[in-house]
Amino acid sequence: MKNVEDVYRLTPAQRELLVPPSPAPEAPIEHLVAAVRGVLDEAALEEALRELVRRHTALRTAFFLQGMPEPMQVVREKLAPSLERAEAPQGLESWLEADRKRGMGLTAAPLVRLSLVRTSAESSFLVFAWHAAALDAGAARLCLDELLRLYQATREKTDAALEKARPFREYLAWMEAQGLEDAERHLxxxxxxxxxxxxPTRSEPHAAPGxxxxxxxxxxxxxxxxxxxxxxxxxxxxxxxxxxxxxxxxxxxxxxxxxxxxxxxxxxxxxxxxxxxxxxxxxxxxxxxxxxxxxxxxxxxxxxxxxxxxxxxxxxxxxxxxxxxxxxxxxxxxxxxxxxxxxxxxxxxxxxxxxxxxxxxxxxxxxxxxxxxxxxxxxxxxxxxxxxxxxxxxxxxxxxxxxxxxxxxxxxxxxxxxxxxxxxxxxxxxxxxxxARSPATASTSVGPEELRALLAWHPEVRAVDVRVEGSQLVAHVVPSRRRARKLDFGLFFFADEDAGTTDKYRLLLEAAKFGDAHGFSSVSTPERHFHEHGGIYPNPSLLAAGIATMTKHISLRAGSVVLPLQSPFRVAEEWSIVDNLSGGRAGISIASGWVPNDFALYPEHFARKRDVMWENLEKVERLWRGESVSARDGAGKEVELKIFPRPLQPRLPTWVTCATDPALFERTGAGGYNVLTSLLGQPLEEALEKLGLYHAAADKAGHARDARTATLMMHTFVGQDVDDVLDTVRAPLTAYLRAHVALMQTMVKSLDLQVDINEPKWADYLAAYAFERYYRSGALIGTVTSCLPMVDKLLDGDVDEVACLIDFGVGTDAVLQSLTHLAELKRLVQDESLRMERVLTEYLAERLPGARPNVTVKLSDNLSAEHPGPVL
Incomplete structure (x- = not known):
């Protein structure tokens, strides 16, 4: 025989797959599939495929089941497979099904193929297919891993540095060495x-066999x-x-x-x-x-x-x-x-x-x-x-x-x-x-009864009835609960200084315009001094004044003004300007500060910074109301001063930035102020407990619930695909968390670890661990629907607004693209009908992959009145 390198018999597992008593009607073809995110070098990919096939005898093997005393597998000496290109306007899943039915000729090696499948002008997929007699899933992953290494080496004109592969014949030799007596005795x-x-199974068939x-x-x-x-x-x-x-x-x-x-x-x-x-x-x-x-x-x-x-x-x-x-x-x-x-x-x-x-x-x-x-x-x-x-x-x-x-x-x-x-x-x-047994349905398609049962399993559904209305299925759903409050979404900034970037404020300005056009509640910038972390925000009022001229609706806030570093006269004046430029949209959160270097501006205030914060706030409030505040002028005389221009709002909306001190939460609530907190240094559960203290103190002091706002800052990045989102945010968020020593110390304490977080190996390990823990339990990171459970926790915890920290190191273009998905999340959270329809539609797609039932979801309050009879 020509082009033959080796010939040997089938393994028992291969024989069972290829020579059963009743051969399977379809060839067992499997796939590994990935979306193409960039531009592939197709020539390099094809060259890598050919080198991969050259490396492994299993990929150059054909199977001959007839015309021989017994079935044999033949290893070809040389093969030159090509990259296949396909158009699939009907969608990837339909193409995969058709590819599986196309099968592979057992006598025509290689029993693998690599396809570039384009489903639309913007979407394509790389598909690695193999016959189950040639590879199992583990071996296929090994081959794909090598394929990508070879592809990278081909593009970069370097050596892939892969070890020489072992021929499949070595496995046959290993099997023969094992013997069968021990296995037979054991089994x-x-x-x-x-x-x-x-x-228990159905008593009679309801569809064609198979x-x-x-x-x-x-x-x-x-x-x-x-x-x-x-x-x-x-x-x-x-x-x-x-x-x-x-x-x-x-x-x-x-x-x-x-x-x-x-x-x-x-x-x-x-x-x-x-x-x-x-x-x-x-x-x-x-x-x-x-x-x-x-x-x-x-x-x-x-x-x-x-x-x-x-x-x-x-x-x-x-x-x-x-x-x-x-x-x-x-x-x-x-x-x-x-x-x-x-x-x-x-x-x-x-x-x-x-x-x-x-x-x-x-x-x-x-x-x-x-x-x-x-x-x-x-x-x-x-x-x-x-x-x-x-x-x-x-x-x-x-x-x-x-x-x-x-x-x-x-x-x-x-x-x-x-x-x-x-x-x-x-x-x-x-x-x-x-x-309990259920009545059998006579159809293999998805019908009302099956959909009703599926929807009844969903935790957000209290009751459901599915009916055929005209040409479509309609699910009338009573939700497990309805929320009286809605959650607002704001944008929050705290970016590092990047000396190599000339357009430092592009993300802030573009995001502010996006938020203004899409109903976001606020845009907040911090006050930071003398440090690259947050260093592009030394003056939030100046930035808010600039944003005021290009927006119409969104609130403009400081998150926060460090009052012990400021003259209360300057704070009132600057934010009055912002209030006038914006048409009454100014607001501030105040903080006492914590970094000694910052107090180079007012060193005498560092020792009693918390007290100074409250004292200066009282002066800012009086000035905002148009009252006079006493001061000493340049000649040493006591004078009474007012600020100009006069602000538009009768009261400056004020938040108090609370980190972890329960007493500060309670004082903030008792004073009738709004509160701003975050999860840097405390887990979500603790933050919500402290917000509970804040609300209790406000209620006790007689402050109306709708007159105060509890805001929680959270790292945020929302996309279409969870894996893509995590790939995008992992490195920048890990670096961001590593920079927060307080967060690392809190985590070490909670885990009872005896380690020095300043030691590089521990710092890197803990930062990676912190990322896994933080994005799951302390951030809005994921897809629109995967973030909804976190939103529910916030609402259950009496949070009124989430301040979405979006500039923690992810590229500007990626963040701006993600805002579309964040806006969609906001829209679902604020519209119960839309949310329920989206959640249940995705849920059905997950439960019935490939079926894609066309169901309209409608919210109801009482199904028994609309649809008499039993309701799941």
């Missing part, structure tokens, strides 16, 4: 009774973080947790204390993974038996399971066919009805930063259709994805909705209550759907 003992654990449905649930970021933290703390794998949860689900629904289902196994030991790179097909499914203890805690059982699964890895290179032979079962016997797959990136995941560096978004894995009637899949990420792929002839949609909801609830309890008794976990499942 015979583990699967003495090989019957799969069966869930039709698969999909239910997906994305856990909230907080719950996803809880799962990640639990796994890290106890050194457990996501697969172990998911398999344990599914075993508990099966016990609950079937009553069996021992259950059997399929589990994805790596197919090679950890020792084989080490060393030079090796690509090929290793991972596959094997049956697993789980004996669930009658007593004990989830944590103890999970640790035991982890040990058992680690021990079982020695036998995972065998196939299901071999297991059937050992158990003397017919070849077409199903060893399991359900299977569990877990996808999590390696500890040192270099693919994501590599992709970002080459102008690509994060790669997502689009797997092949599941191999059994019910497949449970978990995909690690910023939001953990739970997916249930199901045969629509076997499982009714409403039953699957209940199953995925129960699974999510069970995972949450396992990681947050690991010392709970195992025997009590059925209560969790009963509380989230029980075992």
């Amino acid at each position: 015979r003992e583990a699967l003495k009774d090989p019957r799969p654990t069966l869930l 039709v698969t449905g999909l239910q997906q649930l994305l856990l909230p970021a907080t719950e996803s973080g809880n799962v990640q933290a639990f796994l890290r703390k106890h050194k457990l794998g996501l697969g172990t947790l998911l398999q344990a949860a599914w075993a508990l689900m099966l016990r609950h629904h079937t009553g069996h204390t021992e259950v059997v289902f399929g589990a994805q196994v790596p197919g090679r030991t950890a020792a084989l993974v080490q060393g030079r790179p090796l690509a090929g097909r290793f991972a596959h499914l094997l049956p697993r038996r789980f004996a669930i203890p009658a007593q004990g805690t989830p944590l103890r059982w999970l640790r035991a399971l982890q040990a058992e699964l680690s021990e079982a890895q020695r036998h995972e290179h065998v196939s299901q066919s071999q297991v059937r032979q050992w158990l003397k079962l017919p070849e077409d016997t199903s060893l399991f009805q359900s299977a569990v797959l877990a996808w999590e990136p390696p500890d040192e995941d270099t693919l994501k930063p590599l992709a970002r560096a080459q102008g690509l978004g994060a790669f997502r894995h689009v797997a092949a259709p599941p191999p059994c009637p019910l497949t449970v899949e978990a995909v690690a990420g910023e939001r953990l994805a739970l997916r249930l792929h199901h045969d629509v002839n076997g499982f009714a949609p409403l039953d699957v909705i209940r199953l995925v909801g129960q699974l999510a609830a069970l995972l949450d309890v396992l990681v947050t209550q690991p010392d709970r008794e195992l025997s009590s976990l059925s209560e969790v499942l009963d509380a989230n759907g029980g075992t």
Whole structure:
């Protein structure tokens, strides 16, 4: 044969995939997909692809199943694959489905392809596709990682410095060296009774054979973080947790204390993974038996399971066919009805930063259709994805909705209550759907009943009814609560001085104009002196006067005026000018200051700066009202002075900047002032507690609730994609947090760490940790809808306005682009109907990926009056 480098037989896993008793109608094609964020060098990409194929024998392999004594795989010596280019105006998901159906000819290597798919003039994607017989998902990620390194080296004309790859034949040699006797003995003992654990299924088919449905649930970021933290703390794998949860689900629904289902196994030991790179097909499914203890805690059982699964890895290179032979079962016997797959990136995941560096978004894995009637899949990420792929002839949609909801609830309890008794976990499942059966629907499309059940699961929905009205589905929703107050959004600035930038105020001026045009409540600039951090803002009144001439509606504030550094006469005069220029839009927040260098302006005030702040505020207020204030003139005489020009507002709107001192919050409330606070130096929960003290003091003093404003400053960046947002803000926000020593000290204290934060290695580590903690729990960073839970916390905490700090180091163009998404967030927060429609539409898209049901959401107060009859 020409162009042949090597020939060898199939592995058991490959044979099972390619030569089953009833060959699958579609080729098992999988994809890794990323959005293109920049401009790709297509010639360099094609050259990198060819070098990648040259490196790995698995990528140059063809499969010959007929015309030989037994199926064989043939490694081609030379191949020159090309980068494919495609147009997909119908959308990426439709293109991926068509590409999967196109398949790959087994005898025509390579069984991988790289495509640049353009879905519109502004949107394109890079798609790496492979045949499941050639690679598994882990090997595909390895190949993609190498592809990007080769692409970068080609563009930069450097050496990619990749280790020489091992041929796939080495894996065959390793398998032969393992022998089968030990594996057969282990699996015979583990699967003495090989019957799969069966869930209740439909009695009659409702669709053509092979039709698969999909239910997906994305856990909230907080719950996803809880799962990640639990796994890290106890050194457990996501697969172990998911398999344990599914075993508990099966016990609950079937009553069996021992259950059997399929589990994805790596197919090679950890020792084989080490060393030079090796690509090929290793991972596959094997049956697993789980004996669930009658007593004990989830944590103890999970640790035991982890040990058992680690021990079982020695036998995972065998196939299901071999297991059937050992158990003397017919070849077409199903060893399991359900299977569990877990996808999590390696500890040192270099693919994501590599992709970002080459102008690509994060790669997502689009797997092949599941191999059994019910497949449970978990995909690690910023939001953990739970997916249930199901045969629509076997499982009714409403039953699957209940199953995925129960699974999510069970995972949450396992990681947050690991010392709970195992025997009590059925209560969790009963509380989230029980075992009630639902009426089967005769259609595989998404209908009113399925949508009603899905929407009823959403925490913001108290009651829902879905009906066909004309040609569309309409969901009449009663929200779980309606808010009497709205949250205002302001813009806040505190940027570093950048000596290399000539246009230092472009972001401030452009953002102020944007905020004015889009209904933002305020724009605030600080007073900073003699330091590059915030150093472009030494005089907030001067900047506010400039903004006043180019805006019409937005309030112009100081955040803050450091009163002990100022003459109260100058403060009143300057802000009166701002008030007149703006037509009555001036406002200030006052602070006592804390940096000794700043008091070079008034050194005598440093020792009693807090007292001076209140004294000067009293004078500013009197001057603003038109009263005279006594002073000593140049001749040493006592004089009574008034300020000019006269301000337009009868009272200067005044905030008091409160950091962490509870007494200052209470005095501010008692005095009837507004309050400005932040999360630098205190977690959100503490800040909200102190705002509670502020409101209580104001109420006690008789100040009306609608006459005061509680403002919370938060770092803010809102975009379209969570991964892109985090890529954009990670470095600048980490550097910003590192510069705040007070924040670092607070975090070290809260974690009870005995470290010196001034030591560089600890400072870097803590800053990175602070970023992860801060953006999740102390910032408005994410997408429009991912930020909504944080907004709800602010409203629950009696916050009236969020001051969005937008200039913490992200590039000006990126920040200005993000303001469009921030304005959309503001619009949703201030319009309940719009919010509910957006939230529920995205929720349905998450739960039913690919289905895209066309549903109109309408808010209602009382469904029983509008739609008599039972309502979910």
